[in-house]
Amino acid sequence: MTGVLFGSLVFFFLLNVPIAVAIGLASLSAILWSGAIPPVVLVQKMFTAVDSFPLMAVPFFILAGSLMEFGGISRRLVDFANSIVGRFSGGLAFVAIIASMFFGAISGAAVACVAAIGTILIPAMVRRGYDTPYATAVQATAGTLGVMIPPSIPMIIYGVLTGVSIGALFMGGILPGFLVGGSLMLVAWVIARKKGYKGDEKASGAKIWATFKDAILALLMPVIILGGIYGGVFTPTEAAVVAVAYGFIIGFFVYRELTLPKLKDILVNTSIGTATIMFIIATSSVFSWILTAQRVPQAVAEAILSISTNPVVILTLINLLLLFIGTFMETVASIIILVPVLLPVVTQIGVDPLHFGIIIVVNLAIGMVTPPLGVCLFVGCGIGGITLESISKAVWPFILSMIIAVLLLTYIPWISLILPRLAGIY
Numbered sequence: 001m002t003g004v005l006f007g008s009l010v011f012f013f014l015l016n017v018p019i020a021v022a023i024g025l026a027s028l029s030a031i032l033w034s035g036a037i038p039p040v041v042l043v044q045k046m047f048t049a050v051d052s053f054p055l056m057a058v059p060f061f062i063l064a065g066s067l068m069e070f071g072g073i074s075r076r077l078v079d080f081a082n083s084i085v086g087r088f089s090g091g092l093a094f095v096a097i098i099a100s101m102f103f104g105a106i107s108g109a110a111v112a113c114v115a116a117i118g119t120i121l122i123p124a125m126v127r128r129g130y131d132t133p134y135a136t137a138v139q140a141t142a143g144t145l146g147v148m149i150p151p152s153i154p155m156i157i158y159g160v161l162t163g164v165s166i167g168a169l170f171m172g173g174i175l176p177g178f179l180v181g182g183s184l185m186l187v188a189w190v191i192a193r194k195k196g197y198k199g200d201e202k203a204s205g206a207k208i209w210a211t212f213k214d215a216i217l218a219l220l221m222p223v224i225i226l227g228g229i230y231g232g233v234f235t236p237t238e239a240a241v242v243a244v245a246y247g248f249i250i251g252f253f254v255y256r257e258l259t260l261p262k263l264k265d266i267l268v269n270t271s272i273g274t275a276t277i278m279f280i281i282a283t284s285s286v287f288s289w290i291l292t293a294q295r296v297p298q299a300v301a302e303a304i305l306s307i308s309t310n311p312v313v314i315l316t317l318i319n320l321l322l323l324f325i326g327t328f329m330e331t332v333a334s335i336i337i338l339v340p341v342l343l344p345v346v347t348q349i350g351v352d353p354l355h356f357g358i359i360i361v362v363n364l365a366i367g368m369v370t371p372p373l374g375v376c377l378f379v380g381c382g383i384g385g386i387t388l389e390s391i392s393k394a395v396w397p398f399i400l401s402m403i404i405a406v407l408l409l410t411y412i413p414w415i416s417l418i419l420p421r422l423a424g425i426y
Contacts, residue, residue, distance in 0.1 A: 002294045005030040005287070019330050020276070023337075024283035030290055042286055049285030050278050053237060054160050058153055059274035060240030064247050065107025066266040069116035071251020071258045073218040077102045078120050080215040083203040090192020091199035092128060093135075096121045097142040097184050101177065104146035105222030106243060108153045109273075110368050114143030114379045122383045130197055132384045133394035137369075138188055140380035140391070141398040142181075144365040147331070149177035150226060151236060151243075154331050154364065157281065158357045161339050165354075166236045167229050168426035172358050172416045176409050180362065183401040191397065217250050230423060277332055284336035292340055301345045311349045315410050318342055319363060323403070326367020330375075334364050351413075354426060358416040362409060366402050369395055 008029040012022035024042075031037045068074055078099045085094040096117060103113045118139040125135035147154050150170030159166035203211075212219075224246060225239045234242060251258035291297065304314055321342075325334050339360065346356045368376040371392055381388055409415050420426035 001030050001034050001290070002296060004033040005290055005294075009287075013328070019333055020280040020283050023280075023287050023333060027283060027286040027290055045286045045289055046282035049282045052160055054156060054166060054235075055278075055281070057151070057156050057237040057240040058277055059270060060237075060244050061108040061151055061153060062112065062273045062277075063266070063270040064240065064243035065103070065109050065112035065116065066270055067244065067247035067251050067258065068103065068106055068218075068221075069112065069119075070262045070266055071247060072255040073106075073221070073247065073251065074099070074103055074116040075120060076211075076215040076218050076255075078117065080211040080219070082200070083208045083211040086200040087202040088189070088199045090130075090188050090197045092121060092125045092130065093138045093188035093192060093197075094185055096125075096139045097145070097181055097188065100139075100142035100145045101149050101181050102219070102222070104149035104177070105151075106225065106247075107146055108151040108156075110143045110146040110365065110376055111379055113146035114140055114376045115383070118143070118380055118383045122380065126384070128197070131195070131394075132386050133391045134191065134195070136377075136380040136384035136386060136391050137394040137398055138184075139383075140374070140376040141184055141369050141395065141402065143376045143380070144368050144402070145177055145181055145184075147365050147368075148173050148180055148362055150174060151239065152361065153277070154335055154361045155357065156236065157332055157335050158339060158361065161336065162343060162353055162357065164357055165420075165426060168354055168420040169357050170226065170229065170236065171420045171423060171425065172354050173361070174419055175415050176358050176362055176405070179408065179415065180402055180405045183405045184398055187397050187401045217254060221246055221250075230425065280330060280333045281336060284333040288337050288340050291337070297341045297344050300341050301348065304345050305348065309349065311351065312411065314345065314349055315351070315359075318346070319359070319406060319410060322360060322363035323366060323370075326364045327370045328373050329367070330373070331361075331364045331367065334367075335360060352417060354420065355413045355416045359406070359410055362402075362406050366399060366406065369399060369402075 005026055009022060009026035012025055028042055031039055031042055078095060081095045081098040085091055085098060088094055099117045100113050103116055107113060122135050122139050126132050150173050152173055155169040155173060156166055159169050225243050228234045228242060229236055229239050304317065308314060368374055371388060377388060377391060381391055
């Protein structure tokens with residue numbers, strides 16, 4: 001049954017069937033092959049997988065990100081970031097990274113981050129003389145910060161699967177997000193100095209204050225969301241609803257950049273994005289259930305532990321596996337399929353489940369900018385008007401810096417654990 005499951009999955013991948021559909025068809029093939037499981041179980045398991053209150057946060061965070069993108073919030077974040085770091089060599093690249101961190105602290109999604117910030121900054125960088133592949137690579141990799149900086153949709157999925165506190169995962173992602181963001185800024189600065197990309201004139205104190213005042217309502221959004229979660233005022237799911245209400249009020253009544261036609265497009269895009277993610281969750285959960293029923297996690301754990309019981313060796317092997325899987329499989333599907341397989345392995349060697357959650361999310365985020373399935377690369381290329389081949393060379397220095405950051409996170413657990421423990425929520 002396991003052979004049919006994986007064999008049919010590879011077959012459907014080769015036919016270029018969409019990932020969610022391929023996983024569902026592979027699961028159905030295995031069920032039919034077994035002859036002992038009624039096909040109706042497929043539908044039952046799919047429904048059960050998405051019948052979860054915490055998962056309601058997913059559509060609301062997607063909607064909050066769209067309201068930010070079209071309501072003028074992302075532009076104000078860009079202006080504020082530019083007033084602070086725009087004067088440095090490659091300053092607009094710094095702006096892209098910092099603005100993406102702000103945006104990620106509201107939306108929890110990488111693709112939305114690339115679209116919202118990249119639409120503004122990729123053309124701006126090109127106009128300032130930055131070559132298009134570099135500008136696109138900066139924004140595409142910066143967009144991955146959207147799933148590392150809390151709130152994060154992949155962290156919500158991991159928390160639902162494992163029972164680890166979603167609030168603790170959010171807090172645990174803060175320092176790793178800053179670490180990855182800092183590594184991207186370092187690479188952007190080195191390349192900018194080498195290519196001679198100059199910054200803007202130093203902004204005056206008055207200009208910084210003016211852009212800060214203009215962006216203050218946008219900057220308050222993550223403070224309200226995360227402060228409410230950590231203060232026990234509301235759950236992460238309720239926080240997502242608060243983010244939507246706040247984004248709507250600010251965009252419609254304060255900034256007045258949201259209109260009814262825009263709102264219609266926002267709701268349609270949110271519905272499509274939510275349906276896609278939920279379909280992936282549903283089919284991946286059936287796939288994972290079959291693996292568990294066939295005792296694949298136990299077999300994988302025994303195989304890995306037979307190689308070595310050294311945590312460093314095992315975590316290195318897992319990192320390599322995650323980096324490989326991320327190149328061709330969607331992040332949510334990867335988490336749902338791999339976590340039940342890998343979590344028993346890492347818990348046996350004493351790795352904290354929260355720490356492992358941060359490792360897997362950051363690792364798979366790299367897959368979002370790794371050819372051939374790097375979704376953030378495709379979005380960035382669409383904005384920049386370039387091909388995937390032309391960006392591939394420019395993106396590798398940034399990917400390398402992210403891999404180094406992952407290794408630091410892997411072997412220095414306190415980076416992920418110190419804030420939740422200091423806050424007393426884990």
